[in-house]
Amino acid sequence: MSMGDRRLDVLRAIVEDYVLTQEPVGSKSLVSRHALGVSSATIRNDMAFLEEEGYIRQPHTSAGRVPTNKGYRLFVDRLSKIKPLTAAERRAVHRFLDEAVDLNDVVHRTVRLLAQLTRQVAVVQYPSLSRSSVRHLELVRLAPGRLMLVMITDTGRVEQRIVDFPADVSDEDVLTLRSLVNDKLVGVRLTETPMEIQALVDESSPQLRPAMTTLSTVLLETLVERGEERIALAGTANLTRHALDFSGSLRPILEALEEEVVLLKLLGEIDSGATLRITIGEENDIVGLDGTSVVSTGYGPAGSVVGGLGVVGPTRMDYPGTIAAVRTVARYVSEILAQN
Template sequence: MLLTNRQIAIFKAIVDEFTKTAEPVGSKRLIDLLDFSCSSATIRNEMAALEEMGLLEKTHTSSGRIPSSKGYRFYVENLMEKQLDEGIKDSLQEVFRQRHFSMDEVVKKSCEILSQMTSLTSVVLGPESRYQTLQHVQLFPLTERSAVAVFITDHGHTENKTFHFQADVSLEDIKTCCNILNDKLVGTPICNVVERMKEIEPLIASHVARHEVLFEAFVSAFMKFASEHVYCSGQSNMLYQPEFADIEKLKELMKMLEDSSLFRQIANHEGNVAIEIGGENNLIQMDNVAVVSSRFKMNDKEEGELMIVGPTRMQYNRVVALMEYMSKVLEDMYRQEE
């Protein structure tokens, strides 16, 4: 698609202005925004041409124009200039330099930072459990009816799960159960642990008095551990976006954010960074929603995904730059730990 320099300047000005105001942009406003002289009539003709190309569209409530899904795609592929303030880079480096984070903490912290810095909703996908195997399990009693289970994988990742028993359990039974689990489950893929536990349940029953209580607690804890690590932060930021002022649209968006399988599918993209725009992506059923995702490697086998969910008029230049840099920070951090 070939655009003249004037058409490019007008189109870019409309995208930038609509991103800031969420209001359709008219010819009179463009006269103030453009850095060259142009009559209203000429601007209107160029806007009509851009609309004919499918890059702009007119709303029912205004004579101004807004970018279309096709227009946003053209913008991010041809006109976007990534921008990230050096102060933000320093802040990101400092957050992860302050202390040693576990994998789970890094994923959660990244999610919080992204939503805070963009004022949008962030989703972070941790590595899928099928790539990890159980290395060790330990149970620490808190009271006679509660305990903390600590699971360690072959990659050194640690996860804690607190759970409660339905009846009193002796310290000896807990110790015996842990010994059996460590003897029989070491090397088992996390996603297969529950199935393997069912196979050794008779063995646990023959050595542990309250085996039913302990078995149920461990199965529950392992199921939580094996579930996908999907974290979401900043959902409330969508309340301040004009696109979702309608309660039904907001409900639809919240339902989308709860669908972890959707984000796993979106994460299955080529390249390190992808921009999915509603209206052109079959996975995203809402026209005015976009998802920007950036992949980061934890090691040779494991990958995570950073995502920003927001209106299609989000500041792509800033969001993409931020996510690319955060992915780099995370990869550098994991590389240092190897």
């Protein structure tokens, strides 16, 4: 027997009721709560089929049924309606993110907002340096022979480095160095800067070459060697709201969420673009997180993808609402980056 539309409707109703009530769902409650257009006997037959196929299970004798991870997966794959945020919620999201003063503020506001909207654990990856381009390089004199190099990327990240020269550099030479490095590097992807930096040294005048050689070393460290990714996390306390959804202790989940490499893996490869990614239960092959679901997507300006964001929660998750929140927040963050 194949899975028909009515059985999908029954599964959808079971998932929705169980997410809402956290109580096993019986045929009588399905009849009373949902306009399925069939008798409770027919629904019982459909539930028997769904149980036999592994989409629902009976947690204990004489109880209703609850979805399995396989059932949640089918529910998500066949999801036809995403619960949109209300107009008031969308305005609040826009206003809250628009008030951010810099990239750090954008990220911290985003992760707090996602945690509040979904009542789950929220994770936001800072824009990846490897996917960023140089917007501006500034040189600021601090003392004789010492300058501060400030790099601003097109994604709003700001990196600062101290440059110690073997001899003092005149104000005129500082202006020349600033002009040369900006002419050569602005608009260049960070991963493509090493050859341009070498060209800066080769093309410098003999008088300026020692200073440019020193500066190029720090430029390489700033533009190329800063490979670590940064992650922001919020809402871990929300796990306690769902403690009954997790068998055993919350400790393995909390320990896993402390590892940045785990969080990056949860967000998935951002090479996949802004496509929504949902992993359920055992699909998360990270120790301690096989009882969770993750909803994530990429974000970035003008259709590019520079980072990822998402939420982690129990498999008994409001998937339509969570998907809407993740998509909406990602879209607004992308718009903010495009404006900067």
